[in-house]
Amino acid sequence: MSFSQSTHPQPHPQTTRLTVTHLLETTPNPSQAGADVRHGLQQIPKTLPAKYFYDDRGSQLFEQICDLPEYYPTRTETSILHTAAPEIVALTGNSELVELGSGSSRKTRLLLDAYSQSLPDKTASLIYRAIDVSGGILQQSAQRLLQDYPQLQVQGLVGTYEEALDHLPPTEADSRLLLFLGSTLGNLKPQACQQFLERVSQALHPGEYFLLGVDLVKPKPILEAAYNDAQGVTAEFNLNMLAHLNRRFEGNFNLKQFEHWAFFNEKESQIEMHLRSTVPQSATLRQLDLTVDLAAGETIQTEISRKFKPSEIIETLKGVKLETRHTWQDPQNRFAVLLSRRCP
Template identity: 45%
Template structure:
């Protein structure tokens, strides 16, 4: 419990969970063929600041498009599912959530907000900021990771679980199926899932969004190497890796990769691991799947949901689905 009774923080991660998860992911990914790392490790303090810069770049439309949808339709969302509890998975700064909070307060249903994130300090900072502006709100923050515990409270609903930002696209189809089924298992009649998804569009527009002219995304991509150096006693030279963003038309996703500039041998003392990189060898650091409304509806249906409402921005760049358990 923090200094105010209206802000509580619960933890669902065992001691050393994140350090152990990073060790496991690094060892598996750097010995795989081809090499790969999960995108979750971009987001230390520096990586989070870089991502905030990315969201303001002219090429990066998803954040603006989703915010526009929420500005136009938050009240419609709240009237469609007047939730007592708003749960946000991967809440971060909770900035866009304010539009939902305002709408749920306007329809008179909101009692509590439950942000879920891996960073306790970020949850406390965001929670205290919200309480300054929403004096009648109760914030029950949850420190958790989707891989370990979703953090959705068990108390009676109606609950609205928000998973925004297109983060669902960072999961492979199999991972999405597992994740959506896990969310469905914790919802009851009257609850709902508000899911943000980036949509398939001109590949040139997509690639530019992940390879901006200023090079901010390139630095963000290389930040994972800084994380490995710091946390696992690595000796990566980030400048010897080139940022690559490509559109995979078969899987309909963007892949971010790091391409080795020359033959390299990298040591991670914290793992007693040596990784060899050939000149031009690429390591995948992120996928960002793009969706079609019909395909997303089918994925939700397989997990036990039905799409009750669907909203897009005027340019049809991004979509928000309100899915209800069936």
């Protein structure tokens, strides 16, 4: 990995409280860029990594999804955090916040409010490390936060979760609270989920905290409606992945020849999102020297979203030295937020 520090003069004085570091993948062969795309599209069935949803347009569309009436996870998790934030602050004390997949940082504001109110010295600083693959939305969100929180310092990291966890600097606060909200954990298959949680545990020192949001198992109609909204925003979000690949790898995917398809796989307890080819077709990604042939009806899986039981998550966290201290759930038991602490 290598680092490049961005320095973009801005007219706002709060930029002195903002630093943004870009984490760049360094490979011996430039052709390795997009190797995960090449690998996934050569599989049967074809797949694409969910990280390619999140160019700037994809991040904007996801923010729209979070406000849809069918999409319960965001508002349910937000309501839990609204109630739980003071208790989280009481349990974790003076902690630096580190968020994986910060996006708009809307839910993080609930914690920042609670931490601000708990500061004994009103001149003390709050430190927030925001991590996101979209540099555009990270910059926009940081500027809004700095306007609203005079004591806040934002240290942005543009890159993947893995890159960021491998390069977290020592905290300047008494402790650290690592946030992974939005049930993003559900996007990882079991083995990848285990590896990710091991990495989280390794990134934390004993006594530091991990706050995790997970979507829970519930009736199929509720789950499928959340990923097939009436306005078609989720479909646009899904199709935008192909637009992102076209732009990034000189591709010629015809978005009009694909349709969004999402369903609940009860056996695996996961929502699956696919892009389904409506006609026989071929597409090329020139930078990857790759041609993709699809039959009519053939799909490319773009995302899974696993649904959990709280007891299963608690046991999994325990296995990587993360001891759950408290679990909060909404009255309908649709969603859970778990606070765990790194054991020695």
